[in-house]
Amino acid sequence: MFFSDFRKGLMVTLKYLFKKPVTENYPYEKIKMPERARWLHNFKAEKCIMCKMCVNICPPKCITMDIGKNAEGKRKLNGYDMDIDRCIFCGFCVEVCPTKAIIMTDVHEFADSNRNNLHFNMQQLASVGEGKTEVEEEKKAV
């Protein structure tokens, strides 16, 4: 009779009118990634022991390892390429690495219109997500 259901509904919308919106202002304000976010890999060649475990475990087979020999006849890592285009960010390579030479960072804005730009070589992977160390990575694993 006195439109009490209307009034209730109107009061709800009026309350929400003065609430803060929940929208993330994303491309203008960066979102803080959660601590265990699995994004672009960082690879440290000096730690790699060339066991090829990451190459074998990678489900989409996107890691290519080029192992040659140096002057003394020892094994030497010539190249370490990742085809991020095919990577599914499962994190298996990180889990399986015995020396934590490969870790995952929170760098997630690397979309590109050209597929060739998503092929990362050893030098490019080494400079991904500067400052993120394996100490953090260990903390994550705990």
Add this chain to the structure above:
Amino acid sequence: MSIVIWGLIKFIVVLLLISLYVLFMTWFDRKVLARMQNRVGPKLIGFHGLWQPLADGVKSIWKEDVMPGKAYKFMFWLAPVITITTAFAISFVIPFAPPVKTASGVVFHFSVVNLNVAILFVFAFLGLSSYGVLYAGISSGGSKYPFLGAQREGAQMISYEIVLALSLLNPILMSQSLNFETIVAAQTHHLWYAFYQPVAFVTYLIAMFAVAGKVPFDMPEAESEICCGYFVEYSGLKMGLYPFAQYVVVLVLSAIMVLMFLGGWNGPFWDGGFVAGFIWYWIKVAFFIFLFTWIWGTLPRYRYDQLMDIGWKILLPITVLNIFWTGFALTIGLPFF
């Protein structure tokens, strides 16, 4: 001669002001609806997205103008023109501020024409404005959603304009005038008519939403049922004219509500004078314009048969009885009338 010149000047000013108002209203609607749903709404172009309507306008100008192959071309073009023309025509008899007495003793009216039969004029053109919608539906070349929308608009207009007119008949009976300024003047010495006529006030409020075709009575353009109804086949600027006209009608109906029932430019306190009147008037009108948006963000749509039930079985008998009561009270001279 000066009447003609002044009329032309007022005509152009009102035309520009109302266009500006519609531009701003599209932004306001989107912003308020967004905030009611915890979103932010337009925010990128200009201060809090205030230039968004201009961007939308530029975009719709450059859109491809598609017309169905089977459409009746002349009527298809004519329909938005009728809608927008009638909507503007109604707004030309609405006073936008209290009348001012100039130094030479001539009263300056802030409406394009100060008609003595303004309310009749409003009803005539509200009735005509539904022709634009009907033509849009019929001329869309047998496309079924425009046709359904047009049918609904026809039925809704017939049902609810009666209620609208009959509920406005009560203030007209009490003030014995069809001129807005006289009706407002009649409320200066009394209480506002909403206090004498609460039933007519509520029925007008409900019929207002139906006549404007706004939620919860937006049958002709029910997005979820008939995907925007009568203007489905329109695109670009022609399509934009329909919401444009609807915003003008919203303004006009809110203004009539304030003029007829809420004392126009009379305030509860701080009365008299042009500035006070102007501010009171636009506060009240703005509230009703906001109410349209507020209810849009709150209520779902009525079912079609419920709409007809409310119109014919509830509102119409109530308004007719109310007119009898008003006539009775005026005849025997009840103290409050």
